[in-house]
Amino acid sequence: MRIIGGEWRSRRLEVSARPELRPTPDRVRETLFNWLGQELYGLTCLDLFAGSGVLGFEAASRGAARVVMVERDPVALRALRANRERLGAACVEIVAADADEYLQREAGRFDLVFLDPPFRQNALEPLLARLPARLTGGARVYAEAAEPVAPPPQWRELKRARAGQVSYQLLQWSEHDSSRVSGDL
Numbered sequence: 006m007r008i009i010g011g012e013w014r015s016r017r018l019e020v021s022a023r024p025e026l027r028p029t030p031d032r033v034r035e036t037l038f039n040w041l042g043q044e045l046y047g048l049t050c051l052d053l054f055a056g057s058g059v060l061g062f063e064a065a066s067r068g069a070a071r072v073v074m075v076e077r078d079p080v081a082l083r084a085l086r087a088n089r090e091r092l093g094a095a096c097v098e099i100v101a102a103d104a105d106e107y108l109q110r111e112a113g114r115f116d117l118v119f120l121d122p123p124f125r126q127n128a129l130e131p132l133l134a135r136l137p138a139r140l141t142g143g144a145r146v147y148a149e150a151a152e153p154v155a156p157p158p159q160w161r162e163l164k165r166a167r168a169g170q171v172s173y174q175l176l177q178w179s180e181h182d183s184s185r186v187s188g189d190l
Contacts, residue, residue, distance in 0.1 A: 010063065033168050051118045069096060116144050130155075
C-alpha cells in the first residue's frame with residue numbers, strides 16, 4: 006500500500022498479511038479525500054478499526070493535527086508502529102484496544118472518524134448510535150461496509166459510492182441542541 010496524497014505522497018506502508026485485513030484501495034481513498042478536501046489541517050481524526058492504518062496515515066499526511074488509530078490485533082499493531090516510526094508521524098497515536106472499549110473509556114472528541122470494521126461484525130449501526138458522544142459538532146464519518154448503512158435521524162448522508170464488493174459513505178453528524186445530548190441517553 007502507498008499513501009496517495011499530502012506530505013508522504015507515494016511513501017509505501019508495511020501491511021501485515023492477515024486474511025481479515027482489507028486495506029482501503031487507492032481508488033476508494035482518492036474518492037474519499039476528494040469528498041473531504043485534499044487538506045485536513047488542524048483536524049482531529051479517529052481510525053477506529055485501523056487495520057493497515059492507511060486511512061489514518063493518509064489523513065496525517067494531509068495535515069491532520071492528531072490521528073488516533075485503534076487496533077486490537079498484535080500483528081497489525083506492530084506494522085502500525087513500524088509505519089509511524091518510518092514516516093516520523095508524531096501526530097499519530099496508536100492504541101491497542103477493542104473499538105467498543107476505546108469508545109467507552111476515552112473522552113476525546115473528533116472531527117473525522119474512519120469506520121471500516123470487519124464486515125461480518127455488522128457493527129456500523131450500533132457504532133453510529135454510540136459515536137456522537139465522541140464527535141465535535143458537524144463531524145464527518147466515513148463508513149465502509151458490504152452494504153450501505155441507513156443513518157439514524159441525527160445523521161446526514163453526504164456522499165455514497167460502491168467499488169466492487171465495498172459500499173462506502175460519508176456521513177455528517179449534527180447536534181440536536183447546544184447541550185451536546187445525542188438523544189440516546
